Amino acid sequence: MYFQDSLEYKSENIYHQKTREYFNEVMSSYNNGNYRSAVVMLYSVVICDLIYKLQELSDRYSDHIAISILEKIKQEQEENPTNPKWEKTLIDEVSTRTNLLEPQDKLNINYLRDSRHLSAHPVLDRLDILVKPNKETVRANMANMLDGLLCKSPILSNKIINTLLADLVSIEEQLVKQEDLERYLNSKYLTKINKPTEEKLFRDLWKFAFRLEDAQTNKHRIVIYNSLLILFRKELSFFVSLIQNDKNYYSQITLENPYILDLMLNFWSRYPVTYLHMDETVKVIIDNKVRENFDLFAKSVFLSDSLIEHFSKIRTRSSSEDFTPRMRDTETALLFSLSREQGITKEFLDLLIFLFRKSSSYSDGDYNFREFIIPYGKLFTKEQFIEILTAINENNQLYGRWDSRKDNPRLKKIIDESPYKDEFDYTQYSNFRF
Missing domain, CATH: 1.25.40 (Serine Threonine Protein Phosphatase 5, Tetratricopeptide repeat)
Known part of the structure; x- marks a missing residue:
């Protein structure tokens, strides 16, 4: 609906409470026609929001990347207290070392940063030494920041898999039913991540479900597999294309492990199209196994054209x-x-x-x-x-x-x-x- 594109509606979904409070000042300036003030404040809100998200990753999830970024910008501030260079460092670090910002988001922030400098710093060779942005530009900046950063959860770190796995271990015995696990994962993670993070998470879950054999993975493989199913069903065509485009990675499966093989056959039988994109070496092994073992054959639905x-x-x-x-x-x-x-x-x-x-x-x-x-x-x-x-x-x-x-x-x-x-x-x- 059209109202969902309004700044007021979007601002209600700002993730961090303090950011929401600061953004109200931006809205006030914008609504009163003070577009220069709105741009200057909006850039400050973005910087604050990046720091809040890194702090949450650091405090709540012990995210090492977030910790190292915070330490780096703190050191720059201490070395040059009056130099705002650390703000650019913050944006660059978050952009390159986490999945919080997509490429377009960083471009939008850089554009906002340039607009902020023009709005806040006098230009001596111009008649109006302070640039006054127009209403449409300011609104576009506000919408871009809401969509690209302010309304996002901070769990878009590259290390989300570590956080998710630790969480799965802690709730495994409580959420036995698949529908309960699905509600939990959607609420806490899957509705808050972007496409690059989804791709990274799917690759990691695939590795843990179908490849690794360490004691911890073996112990919790079922809940990992069930989580993979939930994520896969969320964006089925997207993940099928990932498998198709990187069959070498997704064909690296530990087929000699009977538990992994059992889950893999289950997955292929539920989604036969994924088996079609496996490497031929995998298919040869599976053909031999099902020929020798009736149990494996019985659950290999993907080898038939229909159930x-x-x-x-x-x-x-x-x-x-x-x-x-x-x-x-x-x-x-x-x-x-x-x-x-x-x-x-x-x-x-x-x-x-x-x-x-x-x-x-x-x-x-x-x-x-x-x-x-x-x-x-x-x-x-x-x-x-x-x-x-x-x-x-x-x-x-x-x-x-x-x-x-x-x-x-x-x-x-x-x-x-x-x-x-x-x-x-x-x-x-x-x-x-x-």
Whole structure:
């Protein structure tokens, strides 16, 4: 809406309280037509805001870059108390050593600095020895400073990853649900960073999630991975292009670590386009791994053109194996999540029933009933319940196992609590004993 472009609206979003208070003086001068005073004060506000942000990074996050910049300008002030050279040093240091200012922001600040000098310092060879800027120029300067600096959070430091990782460790046990973690990260970090910082953060999170193997990273890899997912979904097309344009970096993955491999397959299956941009060496390794391991194959959805096609491939491979392969709960959970997102839950449940029917030993039957039938009992249709009962009735590895004595009553209870409870004639299934 148009009012969101107003200076008044933008000034309400100034990050630091003292900066907001100082900016009110700029607004007062501007509204009263005192444009020269507005420019002079605006430049002072910018310098103060840079210092406030560095101080917060120093005090709250122990940011070494912020500390070193503050020490440098303090030393310059002490050496030349009357020389304002330290202001330029401050702007240059923040611009080159942090991500707080984008290139255009620095250009705008330099332009404001020049305007301030012309407004504050007499020029002897001019009729008006003090330059008076026009209203439009002053307003543009104010808008540029609000957008480029004053309304930004100070966490745009190059070292944001250190701050974020320490924070993740501290809140990991409190924010177990993904939606809670997402709300937390968006509120505290992701809504306050710019594109260069997003790119740097994504690269760092990728490295920690899929490459590093130190003890701390191993311990907290899941919350790091979940944070990467949240950031990736925020700007999906942007991050896909990053991967595409720097495949060498993003293809450096520790695939021999089973935990990293598991998460990597999960990520590729959720976002198959990212796998397309991997280096060929990665694809060769993955092809070999999934050929040798059914568990890895089952969750590698990205190797199929669609989830439906992948379900078909699982059926085909499980039928050709000498033994009945088992899908682990991690594979099942991923396939269930993807099937819900794509509206094909029925096809997913049909696959589970197919694998349950194929149980070739008592232990397979116990496992498949526990993992494939009970957790999804409330989702089965009448026809699917019939398929399950028929499978039990016809496969002695299902009806003859010891655990069927307690499992069959559990299944009947689920059916009796469904909308189809009065539509079953259990006498048709003589081997289904409850």
